[in-house]
Amino acid sequence: MITKKFADFIISLKYEDIPSDVTEKARLCFMDFLGVSLRGSNEKSGISALKALQPTLGKATIIGHGHGDPLNASLVNGIFAHSLDLDDGHRIAHLHPGASVIPAALALAEKEKVKGKEFLTSIIIGYEICLSLGIMINPHHRNMGFHSTGTCGTIGAAAASAKILDLNKEETLNCLGLAGTQAAGLLESDHKGSMGKHLHAGRAAQSGILSALLAREGFTGADTILEGDEGFLNVMSSGYDIKDGLGHFHIRQVYMKKYPVCRHIHSTLDSASKILNSLKLKSVDEAMVDEVIVRTYKVAAEHDNYKPENMEFLRQSLPVSLALFLLNGDLRLEHLKDFKFARELAKKIRIETDRKLDSLYPEKRPSKVILKLKGEKSEALTMLPSGEPENPLKRDDILKKFKMLNSEYDVKKLKILNEMESTPMDELMDELDLGGNKQ
Known part of the structure; x- marks a missing residue:
């Protein structure tokens, strides 16, 4: 019983x-x-x-x-x-x-x-x-x-x-x-x-x-x-x-x-952080970016609203949250206030469900980000976002x-x-x- x-x-x-x-x-x-x-x-x-x-x-x-x-x-x-x-x-x-x-x-x-x-x-x-x-x-x-x-x-x-x-x-x-x-x-x-x-x-x-x-x-x-x-x-x-x-x-x-958005987005943001750190960049602007590819598990990939209309929608949007992170080098509450300007960069973000990564969910919450800047490609993979008991x-x-x-x-x-x-x-x-x- x-x-x-x-x-x-x-x-x-x-x-x-x-x-x-x-x-x-x-x-x-x-x-x-x-x-x-x-x-x-x-x-x-x-x-x-x-x-x-x-x-x-x-x-x-x-x-x-x-x-x-x-x-x-x-x-x-x-x-x-x-x-x-x-x-x-x-x-x-x-x-x-x-x-x-x-x-x-x-x-x-x-x-x-x-x-x-x-x-x-x-x-x-x-x-x-x-x-x-x-x-x-x-x-x-x-x-x-x-x-x-x-x-x-x-x-x-x-x-x-x-x-x-x-x-x-x-x-x-x-x-x-x-x-x-x-x-x-x-x-x-x-x-x-x-x-x-x-x-x-x-x-x-x-x-x-x-x-x-x-x-x-x-x-x-x-x-x-x-x-x-x-x-x-x-x-x-x-x-x-x-x-x-x-x-x-x-x-x-x-x-x-760490970030004021849905947890399913956090691994993507941590991967973006790794890329910026490796390139010694504090942030990027839209003109620098050719394309961003996110390969992640199915549930995370479903957070694919490219045109959030309010703060509640934004917190569930992987592409706009990622665009804001890349433009600011972080994602804090103050960065969410004016989010519509990030939509243009969000258009360059392609989200894909990766079967191999999806098979690891929910024990892991993996996300790989591939950032293409002026023809040069950088990528990073995060298996679990920061703040989990493992980190x-x-x-x-x-x-x-x-x-x-x-x-x-x-x-x-x-x-x-x-x-x-x-x-x-x-x-x-x-x-x-x-x-x-x-x-």
């Missing part, structure tokens, strides 16, 4: 059982989440959500915008975290766990005044549950059109919430049952240039909290929500591999991102990313995260002073 195994894991895991490298990774994921969300709090999707919801007074931090009630704070923070396409992810599970799990755990942890030790335990549990489920059902789930961040993320957020509230087994099963029936997210939202993609993460976080709060009050959910004949696995996947992966701590394999971003890299995204924030305050275990989370968030006065 998969659902019951999940519930047993949630209830039984203690902070003392968790290896130190896992707690350190959770701490790093939290830091990354805070930096990305703080910058994301200025984006249109999050501001729109704030105006629509008008969160009531409460003690849960709405990053960059004061405080509010936990349900709405978690939803908005999830939108903030996912709106820039800079949040963490897992290549095999095909989802972004942090944007769903952390907002739920954080809002409840502040409300319940639990200490950092319990908070870290809860997000490790949330990551483990949603990533185990994502690994179990993908790539089938994704190929059917589901966005795992919204679907599996809901169940991960519920698991983290159940741990924060210290639910018993019956309550935890009800919590998972209620989360499973709310799990939603369609890739049509992602690939058609809408903010619905951002909503997937926020709604997952909010639904996780709602499931836990209802379960605590005796509201029941199906205790076979995952494996039942009409449950998650049988309805929302064309095939799945039941693996008892709990306890392997899949958070270890979570990647962190991870270190703490200093995440601090640099945080500072780059939020130049006015004093990153020295983040030192409190180094010894957060004994600090109540409401006090920790007050010391970090991330609420701002924008509300």
Whole structure:
């Protein structure tokens, strides 16, 4: 019984059982989440959500915008975290766990005044549950059109919430049952240039909290929500591999991102970076380029929109993202603001699906870029983009990313995260002073 195994894991895991490298990774994921969300709090999707919801007074931090009630704070923070396409992810599970799990755990942890030790335990549990489920059902789930961040993320957020509230087994099963029936997210939202993609993460976080709060009050959910004949696995996947992966701590394999675009584009950008470095060029201009060929795996090659109409479309466009990278020598948020000028160079980019490279996916995410400048050809191959566990971003890299995204924030305050275990989370968030006065 998969659902019951999940519930047993949630209830039984203690902070003392968790290896130190896992707690350190959770701490790093939290830091990354805070930096990305703080910058994301200025984006249109999050501001729109704030105006629509008008969160009531409460003690849960709405990053960059004061405080509010936990349900709405978690939803908005999830939108903030996912709106820039800079949040963490897992290549095999095909989802972004942090944007769903952390907002739920954080809002409840502040409300319940639990200490950092319990908070870290809860997000490790949330990551483990949603990533185990994502690994179990993908790539089938994704190929059917589901966005795992919204679907599996809901169940991960519920698991983290159940741990924060210290639910018993019956309550935890009800919590998972209620989360499973709310799990939603369609890739049509992602690939058609809408903010619905951002909503997937926020709604997952909010639904996780709602499931836990209802379960605590005796509201029941199906205790076979995952494996039942009409449950998650049988309805929302064309095939799945039941693996008892709990306890392997899949958070270890979570990647962190350098570029604010879809992860399937990152290997291409890293290959372009290698070429520029080898040629000792900071950037190129359109007149220098005869042709650019990208040979990559099928899913990446399908991100072939040459005329994105808005920022959400742009983040899914391989040719325009690559053109922007080549023109700027990097791809940062500020480079995305005026992207239409890159369309001319994008016309010179040819994208091909390479069968050999495609056979390596999803264990690898390979992309070869061939750049032809005035008849001279340079090429580079990237098997896995930077930030994967095989080539991870270190703490200093995440601090640099945080500072780059939020130049006015004093990153020295983040030192409190180094010894957060004994600090109540409401006090920790007050010391970090991330609420701002924008509300």
